[in-house]
Amino acid sequence: MSYSVLELVGKNLTINLLDGVNYALVQWAPSVSARDRSLLGNYSPYLNVSEVLTVNVFGESVTEALQALDDINIVLEQAEAWSLGDAVEPVLMRVQMLGSSLDEPLEAVVLGRPGDESPMMLQPSFNQDLLIYEISNVEIRLVRRGLWLGEEVERSLSSALTNPAVMTVNMGERVNRLSPTTLRVTGFGPGTPMIGGGFLLVSGTPAASSQGRNIGIYGAASMSSSEFDVEDDSANNAHFDDILQIDAAAHATGTILIPGIYAEVSRISIFAAVRNNSTTTTWRVRAKSTGYVTAVGGWRTIDALSQDPRIIYVGTPANQSGAHINVALEFVASANSGTLDVNYVVVLGHDPSTRHVTIRAGDYSAESFPRALVVADRATTHRTPLIYIETVTE
Amino acid sequence: MQIYSVSTSSIKAATSRSVQIDLPTDGGTRVYVFVHAGRASSTDTSFVLLSATLGGQAMSLVTSLTQTSSNRLYREYLYEVIDPVDGGGNPTTQTLTVLFNRSVNLIGLTTIIVTGVVERGAAVSDSADNNNSIDVDVTTTLFPGIILAGGHIRRRLDSGNYDSLAATDDAVQLVKYSTGTADFVDLNIFAGSAVADAAATYTMGWEWADNDLTALIAVPLYGAVEVAEAELSAIDPEVVIGTATLDGLLAEAEFSGVDPEVILGSIPPVQVSGDGRLYLSTSAQNITVLLLATAGELWTIADAADAVEQLGLTVTRRKGYLTPL
Numbered sequence: 001m002s003y004s005v006l007e008l009v010g011k012n013l014t015i016n017l018l019d020g021v022n023y024a025l026v027q028w029a030p031s032v033s034a035r036d037r038s039l040l041g042n043y044s045p046y047l048n049v050s051e052v053l054t055v056n057v058f059g060e061s062v063t064e065a066l067q068a069l070d071d072i073n074i075v076l077e078q079a080e081a082w083s084l085g086d087a088v089e090p091v092l093m094r095v096q097m098l099g100s101s102l103d104e105p106l107e108a109v110v111l112g113r114p115g116d117e118s119p120m121m122l123q124p125s126f127n128q129d130l131l132i133y134e135i136s137n138v139e140i141r142l143v144r145r146g147l148w149l150g151e152e153v154e155r156s157l158s159s160a161l162t163n164p165a166v167m168t169v170n171m172g173e174r175v176n177r178l179s180p181t182t183l184r185v186t187g188f189g190p191g192t193p194m195i196g197g198g199f200l201l202v203s204g205t206p207a208a209s210s211q212g213r214n215i216g217i218y219g220a221a222s223m224s225s226s227e228f229d230v231e232d233d234s235a236n237n238a239h240f241d242d243i244l245q246i247d248a249a250a251h252a253t254g255t256i257l258i259p260g261i262y263a264e265v266s267r268i269s270i271f272a273a274v275r276n277n278s279t280t281t282t283w284r285v286r287a288k289s290t291g292y293v294t295a296v297g298g299w300r301t302i303d304a305l306s307q308d309p310r311i312i313y314v315g316t317p318a319n320q321s322g323a324h325i326n327v328a329l330e331f332v333a334s335a336n337s338g339t340l341d342v343n344y345v346v347v348l349g350h351d352p353s354t355r356h357v358t359i360r361a362g363d364y365s366a367e368s369f370p371r372a373l374v375v376a377d378r379a380t381t382h383r384t385p386l387i388y389i390e391t392v393t394e
Numbered sequence: 395m396q397i398y399s400v401s402t403s404s405i406k407a408a409t410s411r412s413v414q415i416d417l418p419t420d421g422g423t424r425v426y427v428f429v430h431a432g433r434a435s436s437t438d439t440s441f442v443l444l445s446a447t448l449g450g451q452a453m454s455l456v457t458s459l460t461q462t463s464s465n466r467l468y469r470e471y472l473y474e475v476i477d478p479v480d481g482g483g484n485p486t487t488q489t490l491t492v493l494f495n496r497s498v499n500l501i502g503l504t505t506i507i508v509t510g511v512v513e514r515g516a517a518v519s520d521s522a523d524n525n526n527s528i529d530v531d532v533t534t535t536l537f538p539g540i541i542l543a544g545g546h547i548r549r550r551l552d553s554g555n556y557d558s559l560a561a562t563d564d565a566v567q568l569v570k571y572s573t574g575t576a577d578f579v580d581l582n583i584f585a586g587s588a589v590a591d592a593a594a595t596y597t598m599g600w601e602w603a604d605n606d607l608t609a610l611i612a613v614p615l616y617g618a619v620e621v622a623e624a625e626l627s628a629i630d631p632e633v634v635i636g637t638a639t640l641d642g643l644l645a646e647a648e649f650s651g652v653d654p655e656v657i658l659g660s661i662p663p664v665q666v667s668g669d670g671r672l673y674l675s676t677s678a679q680n681i682t683v684l685l686l687a688t689a690g691e692l693w694t695i696a697d698a699a700d701a702v703e704q705l706g707l708t709v710t711r712r713k714g715y716l717t718p719l
Contacts, residue, residue: 003718032716045675046716095718106718147714154711160704163695167707168682177714178675185685187705191698198687204678215684237692237702271686273693309688343693346686355674359687365698368536368593369512373685377673379712385673391512391617 005096005105010075011089017055022068026054026137030095033146043384045178046146050114051093053142057135065133069122072140076119079142080112085383092380093144106148109380114143147177149380160187164239164344166215180377186392188364188371197361198311199271200375201346203354216347218258220244223345227254233341236309239273243341248281248333256329258345263324265349269356270314270327272345276302278338283331287315291325299332302340309343313356324349357387364389395422395510395540395617397568397587404502404573404583410493411501415448417478417486420509422617425475427453428544429492430502432468434579439467444495446473449488456613457517463548463607466579470546472517472611500573502583504544512617515539521609528608529563529599532590536616539590543598545610549573549580555602556582563597564588590614681709 006025008015017023031049057072059065079091096105113119121139155169183202203215219240220230228244246254261268270287282304287297297315314329327347331340348354357375364371369391376386398420403413417423425448433441439462446453453473461468479486490505518530532541543565547555549572559582561567570584588596598612685705689696695703 030718034716043673046714097718100719102719106715147716148718150713150715150719152710152712154708156708157706160706163703163705164684164686165705166682166684167705168680169707169709170680171709171711172679174679175677175711175713177716178677179711179714181674181676181681182710183674183683184708184710185683185705186708187703188695189697189703192689192695192703196688196690198685201684201686202674202676203682204676204680215682217684233693237694237696237700239694243693273686273688275693308691309693311686311688346684357674359685375674377675377712379673 002098003095004098004100005094007094008072008075008110009092009094009107010078013071013075015072015075017053022058022064024056024058026056028053044145044147044180044379048111048143049146050141050143053140055138055140057138059133062133065135069135069138072138073120076110076113076140076142079110080119083111083383090381093142095148102150104151106150107380108144108146108148111143111145114141117141145379147179149180164217166217180379182377183375184390185373188373190368190370191365192371196308196310198359199313200357200359200373201271201348201354202357203348203351215349216261216263218345218347219343223256223258223342225254225256227251228256228342231341233343239344243275243343245339245341246331247339248278248336252333252336254331256331256342256345258327258347259325261324261327261347263347263349264322265324265351266320266322267316267318267350268324268327269316269348269350270297270329270345271348271356272312272314272329273309273343274302274312275307275309275341275343276304276338277307277341279304279307281333281335281338283333283340285312285314285329285331287317288328288330289317289319289324289326290328292321292323293319295319295324304338309341316350359387362389395508395538395615397540398423398507398509399505400568400585401505402503402569402571402583403505404500404571406500406574407497408501409497410491411503412489412491413503413505414487414489415505415507417488417507418509419479419482419486422510422512423477423479424508424511424514424615425453425478425490426456426506426508426542426613427473427490428504428506428583428585428611429471429473430468430500430504430546430573430581430583431494431498432466432500432579432581433496433498434466436465439465441467441469441498442495443469443471443492445493446471446491448475448478448490449484451475456514457519457611459519459521459609459611461521461523461607461609463523468546468548468581468607468609470544470609470611472544472613474514499579500581502546502571502573502581504569504583504585506542506544506568506585506587508540508542508615510617511615513615515614515616517611517613519609519611523607524605525608526603526605527562527599527601528610529597530610530612531595531597532612532614533595534590534593534614534616537590537592539614539616541588541590541596541598541612541614542585543587543610543612544583544585545600545608546581546583547602548607549575549582555604555606558601558603559584560601561586562599562601565598565600567600676711683707683709
């Protein structure tokens with residue numbers, strides 16, 4: 001394989017392994033990563049991989065050759081330091097094939113040396129004949145992120161939508177690999193007292209799937225119940241204006257049914273906007289999926305600490321049939337008094353690219369800038385993603 | 395937002411002055427240069443600044459002021475450069491040059507680099523012919539902010555003004571220096587800043603021992619990216635909680651108390667973030683997002699007037715490859 005670009009980019013040093021002055025690539029067969037089968041996530045859905053590159057290191061003097069050799073180690077040590085959490089910038093490995101149609105080289109973050117191995121293996125010989133000082137067949141051993149990252153695509157909604165709207169952005173093309181994605185929810189005006197806490201749900205249809213958009217939001221008109229009554233709460237900005245309300249004095253238990261969601265996935269997560277109007281009665285709630293098979297989630301408690309609306313995670317029913325038809329929420333009161341309101345229920349069908357992100361409460365009512373909620377992948381800059389509120393200019 | 399560096403440079407009897415400055419690559423980086431110059435002549439004191447450049451590109455003039463005093467002419471300019479590194483496209487070391495149309499007795503440059511700036515307010519200036527103090531009021535309309543101020547007083551021979559020169563009111567002095575001690579035309583130059591953490595009026599002042607000619611320019615800067623204190627937690631672990639079904643028989647378990655966290659083996663493995671390190675990954679052409687949140691007693695996110703907020707969405711994705719192309 002021939003390359004037009006192959007370099008290790010550090011903060012103060014760029015090792016151009018093809019420059020023909022200090023370095024000449026002898027051989028390198030790129031490692032190919034694969035999906036991580038671990039149930040515990042580790043930054044990327046793809047495994048880190050080890051690389052071994054063999055290079056000849058040159059110089060017009062002994063000193064220059066040795067310095068060129070040391071430069072490699074300096075960059076690899078920076079990569080190791082970044083992985084360990086030092087306040088240094090990451091090292092990027094950049095590569096481009098000869099004849100590539102890409103505009104820019106691909107890049108991956110270098111994480112340091114493999115295991116406890118030495119980052120470089122030197123040979124016993126040092127060639128200083130013919131006034132060419134060469135350290136031949138130096139092995140560079142490193143671990144990098146499994147995914148090579150290429151061009152960045154950014155797309156936005158054509159116009160703002162009334163919260164909580166399901167917002168869909170067309171990226172122009174699907175990609176074949178799960179690729180790092182940053183979301184920026186904009187439009188929080190100055191003085192917006194956001195946010196009372198909740199969730200940011202993300203979904204999409206993978207390239208190799210035929211399922212459709214898989215976030216559904218259901219209001220009172222889409223839900224049925226024998227124990228809950230429909231009430232107008234538009235004064236408190238209830239989504240779809242109405243809420244469902246159950247009175248524990250009349251019904252200590254109750255069920256809300258959402259028929260016909262037809263989510264063709266194994267797992268669905270269910271969220272609900274609820275309000276416990278009692279300061280003493282607590283409620284338990286669980287999710288149930290029925291249809292092909294029945295799957296029931298564990299009970300979760302709605303405490304009596306707040307009488308304001310809140311978003312709760314109800315559960316993740318899962319079944320092996322690969323589809324869910326009907327969803328129900330079952331409620332049990334702790335006492336025979338107090339009312340509970342439900343404004344809407346959200347169903348998130350899971351696929352490899354779905355996530356729900358917890359958004360902690362924050363009071364920004366005294367601040368004067370418009371704001372954006374950002375979930376940044378920071379794939380080539382930091383060790384972790386970050387969720388933050390960003391000040392923006394209009 | 396913070397002050398990255400403060401540097402000074404001066405020269406006597408010159409037409410131009412060049413200095414090299416190191417620039418950070420941080421977002422919202424801006425360069426502010428207070429240029430002080432003076433010329434003494436019994437016949438012709440006039441002079442003008444022909445060009446002020448950073449890295450060969452013209453800097454933007456924010457404001458300037460002029461003073462005359464018995465065969466002497468003093469000028470102060472404030473220049474600005476927004477994003478001098480231009481996203482990495484420009485070098486991080488650049489040459490700053492000011493060029494006058496003729497030789498002047500002194501040139502003083504105070505360069506202040508600030509990072510994280512989103513916006514700049516209007517500059518405020520003042521001057522006096524014979525004072526032992528000077529101040530300007532800067533009213534900020536946004537926050538958080540930093541106010542920069544730069545000024546000078548004429549350096550009278552044998553005066554104790556340099557030693558006594560000090561910031562007053564809300565100003566914190568960053569630097570003071572003198573273009574020299576030999577000439578009556580020399581200047582004592584100073585600069586300072588104030589943290590503006592609320593929309594209010596801040597007084598940027600300096601004082602010294604003996605009355606003399608003085609000038610002061612101040613400008614408020616606003617911004618920048620702010621990380622909210624409560625948003626640093628993690629991406630929520632996705633843990634399958636529920637009931638296992640086997641061969642069509644419902645094996646329902648009633649979990650009381652704390653929910654056990656059970657990963658169902660029959661479900662394809664999922665990525666679970668145990669420590670919040672998993673970033674969002676997508677592959678679809680259409681990315682769907684829903685923000686669920688409340689606002690106090692309201693069911694949905696609302697603006698300052700309690701109306702339901704209109705929200706936009708921008709998705710940024712870097713295309714991933716497993717083999718080099």
